[in-house]
Amino acid sequence: MSLSITLTLNGATRAVALDDMRVTLLDLLRERLAMPGTKKGCDRGQCGACTVLVNGKRVNSCLTLAATLDGAEITTIEGLAKGEALHPVQEAFIKADGFQCGYCTPGQIMSAVGLIAEGRAGDDPERIREGMSGNICRCAAYHGITRAVQEATRRMAEEQKGDAA
Amino acid sequence: MKPFDFLQPATIDEALSAWTDGAAWLGGGTNLVDLMKTGAVQPDLVIDITRLPGLNAVEVLPDGTTRIGALVTNADLADHPEITARAPMVAEALLSGASGQLRNAATVAGNILQSPRDAFFAHQEPASDPLASAGSLSVLGAEGTATAVNPSDFCVPLVALDAVVELQGPDGPREIPLAGLHQLPGQGARTALRPGELILALRLPPEAAGFAANARYLKVRDRTSFAFAMASAAAALKIDGGRITAARLALGAVAPKPWRVAEAEEILTGQAPDPELFARAAGAALAGAVEIGGNGWKIDLARRTAARALAMAAAGTPARIPALPASPFGTTAGDHAHA
Ligand SMILES: Cc1cc2nc3c(=O)[nH]c(=O)nc-3n(C[C@H](O)[C@H](O)[C@H](O)COP(=O)(O)OP(=O)(O)OC[C@H]3O[C@@H](n4cnc5c(N)ncnc54)[C@H](O)[C@@H]3O)c2cc1C
Ligand code: FES
Ligand code: FES
Numbered sequence: 001m002s003l004s005i006t007l008t009l010n011g012a013t014r015a016v017a018l019d020d021m022r023v024t025l026l027d028l029l030r031e032r033l034a035m036p037g038t039k040k041g042c043d044r045g046q047c048g049a050c051t052v053l054v055n056g057k058r059v060n061s062c063l064t065l066a067a068t069l070d071g072a073e074i075t076t077i078e079g080l081a082k083g084e085a086l087h088p089v090q091e092a093f094i095k096a097d098g099f100q101c102g103y104c105t106p107g108q109i110m111s112a113v114g115l116i117a118e119g120r121a122g123d124d125p126e127r128i129r130e131g132m133s134g135n136i137c138r139c140a141a142y143h144g145i146t147r148a149v150q151e152a153t154r155r156m157a158e159e160q161k162g163d164a165a
Numbered sequence: 166m167k168p169f170d171f172l173q174p175a176t177i178d179e180a181l182s183a184w185t186d187g188a189a190w191l192g193g194g195t196n197l198v199d200l201m202k203t204g205a206v207q208p209d210l211v212i213d214i215t216r217l218p219g220l221n222a223v224e225v226l227p228d229g230t231t232r233i234g235a236l237v238t239n240a241d242l243a244d245h246p247e248i249t250a251r252a253p254m255v256a257e258a259l260l261s262g263a264s265g266q267l268r269n270a271a272t273v274a275g276n277i278l279q280s281p282r283d284a285f286f287a288h289q290e291p292a293s294d295p296l297a298s299a300g301s302l303s304v305l306g307a308e309g310t311a312t313a314v315n316p317s318d319f320c321v322p323l324v325a326l327d328a329v330v331e332l333q334g335p336d337g338p339r340e341i342p343l344a345g346l347h348q349l350p351g352q353g354a355r356t357a358l359r360p361g362e363l364i365l366a367l368r369l370p371p372e373a374a375g376f377a378a379n380a381r382y383l384k385v386r387d388r389t390s391f392a393f394a395m396a397s398a399a400a401a402l403k404i405d406g407g408r409i410t411a412a413r414l415a416l417g418a419v420a421p422k423p424w425r426v427a428e429a430e431e432i433l434t435g436q437a438p439d440p441e442l443f444a445r446a447a448g449a450a451l452a453g454a455v456e457i458g459g460n461g462w463k464i465d466l467a468r469r470t471a472a473r474a475l476a477m478a479a480a481g482t483p484a485r486i487p488a489l490p491a492s493p494f495g496t497t498a499g500d501h502a503h504a
Contacts, residue, residue: 001170021171021211024198044199045267057240057269063198064270067171068191068213115265120244126488133390134264 005070009033010079018067025061025069026050029076037077037106041136048135051107051114052076058114060134077106080113088159089113089152098148100139111135112149116156123150167207173216177333177363183212184335184361190214192275193238195267200280215272220365223247229371235274235364239319240265242273251374253482254322254399258382261491262318264391274364277320277330277346278356281313281421282393300395304454304464306349306420311457314418315347318491321417322382322399324425326373334362343367347422355421376401376413380482383474384417384491385466394418396467397491398474402438409433414450414475419467426450429471438479440472447471 003018014033026043029035029052041049043062050061053075080087089112092098099105111132121127128149129142137145174180180190189208191197192215200206214220220236223245231251233242242248243259263271282301303312320343328343336359346356358364380401386392397417403410412433416424429446436442447468454464473493487495 003171021169022166044202045195045264048264048266051266058266059270060195060266063195063267065171065191065194065198065211065213068173068194068215070173111266114269118240118265124488130390130489131265134266 003067005067007069007071008073009035010075016066021065021067023066025052025054025064025066025074028066029061029074035076035078038110039103039106041104041107046136047104047107048111049104049107051110051135053110053114056117058111075110075113077110080109087113088155089116089148092148092152092155093145096148096151097141097144099137099141099144104135104137104139104141108132108135108137108145112145112152115149116153121149121153123153125150128153166201167204169201169208170210171213172210173213175216175218177217177219177365180212180214180217180363181333181335181361183210185210186360188212188361190363192236192272193267193270194275195263195271196275196279205280214363225251229374231369231373233273233367233369235272235366237273239263239268239271239273239276243268249486251377252322252326252369252380253377253486254380254382254401255319255326255369257486257490258318258322258384258397258399260486261382261384273319273367276317277323277343277367278358278364279317280355282316283313300418300460300463301393302457302460303420304456304460304467305416305424305451306422307455307457308350309455309457310350312350312421314420315422316393316418317423318382318384318394318397318417320347320423321397321415322380322401323367323369324423325399325401325413325415326369326376329368329370330364331366331368332358332362333365334359338365340368343423344425349421375403375411378482379404379478381474381477382491383470383477383493385470385493389489389492389494396463396470398467398471400471400474400478402433402475402478404438404479407437409436409438412446414446414471416450416467416471419451419454419463426471428452433475438475440476443472443475443479446475 039049041047045060045063052061115131121131187209191213220234222234243256249256331340382399384394384397399415401413412430414429429450432446451468
């Protein structure tokens, strides 16, 4: 069967004709919409490399069928920066050395953006580690990742205060 | 993956009438899509139920019953103020399961119906699933057969609190206790669901909230976070004047279903809480356990997990769910130095 869906991808409306219901959001992004920033690690929900935001919530795009997403709003790593200005989480990963090879990094960053929005961890390193446990880093850059999420959490809280004032 | 057709019904009636042989309901998809990738499940038709109206609420009814819609996500339920207030061990169990990403997609109904991990082996070498291990065979309720444990954390406190499942199917609505949803080898299918039946909601009876002050879920796993249980326990006590007036104990990851232990509850009731009592109750809980495939360690582990969960419950529900939910480890020492 075939199905047409419309979704908002990083702010732009995209009409997508699906000729195969098996296509996951991950494969849709990488192979059909030329958005290879989102990575495939395990394809089974076990590593977090494929993390994106769907309607503002972090999910594993490898376990999400594209067909389910009519009307959804998707944010990928390609949609975080505003032009040349990096997102605070991206900047914090660079500053805190939150990676080595970088393969897990798009998923780590999207997961961190989701975690910070959930507001459950704050800047407590133990809660951050627990909240980021769905993202495996084969290079074990965990120390830097935790620091990056702490740093970004603080900075985003300050910016929010600044905006409110 | 085998090709399939896809439907996204807008009403419950539409969904029910779309059902045919070979169809599968799709909730968050975190279990079903995974199983479809291995070929273990091969539906001809996938019916996405996530747009069905009216299944997304958590409400407390006038009599004190908590009613939870089937489509509430695991993440939303764990954060819901009525759940953290009335059934804190349910929130703790949810937060100890899977990952932040998976909990955002996973639904209430999908969680309680998730397949045992051995389903993934149907078309694979066992070694290819790093999340399963020798510890996943049942030591209770399997009559010595090699039967995988029920892997759900969520189900363990639910069965301890007498949760009820509301169903709707081709023959109309019915309800069954959660304790009767999963079946043992010899009882027929893995669950008591009939073809084409949908879970619409879960209910926690009013009595559940009476345990909120002394209720914990404890989960022992291969790594601190993002791993299935090797053994787990949900323990809930009502303590009045230094005596236990009511007790609930259920074990996870030891049997093909969440394992409620009435014998242990009887031993606890009327007694003053103390470690010797908890050890005796835990011993009774595992009394019928049978080792299989060299997993005798699991029996010891489950017994100690049950005793420890009872002690943690007696100490009182923490004001906030710990940084490491359901973990035997307290907060570990600060941020690790990079050696
Ligand atoms: C890497 C990984 C780690 C995990 N770790 C844990 C863990 O530590 N602890 C734990 O408890 N779980 C764990 N899980 C399992 C996870 O909790 C389940 O995958 C999830 O809860 C399933 O919910 P879902 O909505 O995605 O279900 P789906 O995949 O959509 O559905 C699961 C099953 O339920 C059926 N179904 C769904 N909704 C209904 C309904 N309303 N009525 C009737 N049938 C329905 C489907 O047809 C399917 O058979 C893990 C999963 C993964 C992938
Ligand atoms: S690729 Fe999706 S979790 Fe690994
Ligand atoms: S930086 Fe290499 S996998 Fe994480």
